[in-house]
Amino acid sequence: MPAPEAAIQRRAPKAPPLFSFNGIYRPGTVPASTHQSPRGPMTHPLDRRPILRMNGAGNEILVLDLRGIDHDLSPAEARAIAVQPDLRFDQLMVIKDPHRPGYDAFLQIYNVDGSLSGACGNGTRCVAWTLAREGKNHLRLETVSGRIETRREGEALFTVDMGPPRLDWKEIPLACAADTNAVSLDPPVPGAPAQFSAVNMGNPHAVFFVGDVASVDLESLGSVIENHPLFPNRVNVSFAQVCAPDDVLLRVWERGAGATQACGTAACATLVAGARRGLTHRRARLCLPGGKLTIDWRDDNHVTMTGPIEFEFETQLDATIFAGHGA
Numbered sequence: 001m002p003a004p005e006a007a008i009q010r011r012a013p014k015a016p017p018l019f020s021f022n023g024i025y026r027p028g029t030v031p032a033s034t035h036q037s038p039r040g041p042m043t044h045p046l047d048r049r050p051i052l053r054m055n056g057a058g059n060e061i062l063v064l065d066l067r068g069i070d071h072d073l074s075p076a077e078a079r080a081i082a083v084q085p086d087l088r089f090d091q092l093m094v095i096k097d098p099h100r101p102g103y104d105a106f107l108q109i110y111n112v113d114g115s116l117s118g119a120c121g122n123g124t125r126c127v128a129w130t131l132a133r134e135g136k137n138h139l140r141l142e143t144v145s146g147r148i149e150t151r152r153e154g155e156a157l158f159t160v161d162m163g164p165p166r167l168d169w170k171e172i173p174l175a176c177a178a179d180t181n182a183v184s185l186d187p188p189v190p191g192a193p194a195q196f197s198a199v200n201m202g203n204p205h206a207v208f209f210v211g212d213v214a215s216v217d218l219e220s221l222g223s224v225i226e227n228h229p230l231f232p233n234r235v236n237v238s239f240a241q242v243c244a245p246d247d248v249l250l251r252v253w254e255r256g257a258g259a260t261q262a263c264g265t266a267a268c269a270t271l272v273a274g275a276r277r278g279l280t281h282r283r284a285r286l287c288l289p290g291g292k293l294t295i296d297w298r299d300d301n302h303v304t305m306t307g308p309i310e311f312e313f314e315t316q317l318d319a320t321i322f323a324g325h326g327a
Helices: 075-082 121-132 218-226 264-276
Strands: 050-056 059-065 091-096 105-111 138-143 146-152 157-161 195-200 204-209 236-244 247-254 258-260 283-288 291-297 303-308 310-316
Touching: 050 121, 059 121, 075 091, 091 121, 105 121, 121 138, 121 146, 121 157, 121 264, 121 303, 195 264, 204 264, 218 236, 218 247, 218 258, 236 264, 247 264, 264 283, 264 291, 264 303
Parallel strands: 059 091, 105 138, 204 236, 247 283
Antiparallel strands: 050 059, 050 310, 091 105, 138 146, 146 157, 157 303, 195 204, 236 247, 247 258, 283 291, 291 303
C-alpha cells in the first residue's frame, strides 16, 4: 500500500528563485528586481519597498515589513500586489510596529481577495524566519486574534503557539446554537457530508471527516460551504482522512483564498476536531498537498504547530502596480 501522503497530489516544482538563499536584501543594498522602478522620487509609500516571497509547507506567503513607516495597507493595495504574476499569494503577512510593550511586532494578515484574516500559522512561521535574521529566535507577536509566540527549532524549522482553540458556537461563529463537535450542515450541500466539526483557531474552520480525501471535489464544494448561511463570517473548509490516530491527510479550501497547498490553522483545527471525536491523538502529523505539519494540542489547552519554511526570493514593489486598483 502506498504511503498515505501519496494520495495527495504534490505541488509542481517551482521556477528557480530570483535570488539565492544568501542573496537576500540587506539594508543599504538594492537587489535587482522585476518590480524595481527606474523613477527617481518615491511616488507611493510602498514604492521600492522590499517584499519576500516564501512558502510554509507549500502555502504561498508574502512578507512585507512596514515597521518604521506610517502606512496601513489597504485591501485594494493587497489585491494589486496579488495580481502580479510572481507575487500571487495565499496570505500576505504585513509586519508592523507593535501596539503594546513586550511584543516584537504586530501582524496584519491579508487574503488574496484583500480581506483580513485573524491568523495564519504557515505565514507566521515565515515571519519568524524573517525576524530571525535580526537574531530574534523567540517572538511574541500581536494579531487581531490575540498573542502568538514562535520558537526557532532549526535552520528553517519553526514552532508556532497558536493559543487555545475556541469551541463555543458563538466563538466560531455559527448562525445558530449548536454542538460544535457535530454540527449538521443545514441546509445540506449536495456532495458534502451531513455533519462537520467547528473550531476557531483565530479564524473559523469547518472540518469534515471523510473516507477518501482524494475523491472530494474541493473546487465545487469549497466555495459553496465557505459562503453557507451557517457562517456569518464565512468559513475555512477542511476535508480530513484519518489514516491512523497520529497520521491525517488534509485538503483545505481557505476563506478568501480558495484551494491551497497548505493551511496551518486548518491543520490545528483538524487535530482539535479529531481529538474531540476520538479519531486522533492530541499530537499527530498532518499531511497536506504542500508538506507535513506536526500539531500538538497540549495539556495546557494551547495548540502548537511545527513545520518548515522555504525562502524563494526577495524583490521590490513598484508604485505603478497600484495604479487603477483604487489604491
